[in-house]
Amino acid sequence: MKVRVDPERCEGHSRCHALAPELFALDDFGNAAAIGDGAVPPGLEEKARLAAANCPEYAVEIVEDAE
Ligand code: SF4
Numbered sequence: 001m002k003v004r005v006d007p008e009r010c011e012g013h014s015r016c017h018a019l020a021p022e023l024f025a026l027d028d029f030g031n032a033a034a035i036g037d038g039a040v041p042p043g044l045e046e047k048a049r050l051a052a053a054n055c056p057e058y059a060v061e062i063v064e065d066a067e
Contacts, residue, residue, distance in 0.1 A: 002038040002063040003048050007031065009059035016060055020047040024060075038063070 003023055005016070012030035016023070022044055024032045040048045052060040 016051040
């Protein structure tokens with residue numbers, strides 16, 4: 001699983017970072033980006049989904065691994 005942040009949509013509410021600081025970094029304006037290549041380490045999948053569900057701008061995208 002990977003997470004992605006759409007920079008066009010992100011308005012910098014930083015909820016994703018508050019919910020999953022392991023997965024999202026903030027820039028000086030509070031806008032978020034996925035850390036590294038966005039890969040979600042084992043055990044953090046629920047946090048990733050929570051962050052996606054709580055982004056008010058629907059900017060967090062979950063990319064499921066291909067089976
Ligand atoms: S919760 Fe959404 S809008 Fe807020 S910083 Fe994260 S991606 Fe951006």
